[in-house]
Amino acid sequence: MAKKYEYKFVSVKLGGSVWEGRPNNDYRQEITANAQDGWRFVQAFAPAIGTLGSGFAGYTDLIFEREIEVK
Numbered sequence: 001m002a003k004k005y006e007y008k009f010v011s012v013k014l015g016g017s018v019w020e021g022r023p024n025n026d027y028r029q030e031i032t033a034n035a036q037d038g039w040r041f042v043q044a045f046a047p048a049i050g051t052l053g054s055g056f057a058g059y060t061d062l063i064f065e066r067e068i069e070v071k
Contacts, residue, residue: 001070008039008064014046014057030062039064 046057
């Protein structure tokens with residue numbers, strides 16, 4: 001039987017100058033806290049902004065998944 005998953009997205013705002021792109025909150029703490037709730041960290045995605053996607057992102061999304069019980 002195929003496995004099914006649910007996904008969760010947590011936005012982490014980036015601060016500092018556009019050149020630094022440092023997170024305003026502790027993404028490591030966010031990943032650890034979600035792992036304790038059964039979520040597996042999959043990826044961090046920071047979409048580019050501006051003309052033709054050449055700008056800098058103001059945030060990054062942490063993407064988590066966990067298996068759903070199939071009945």
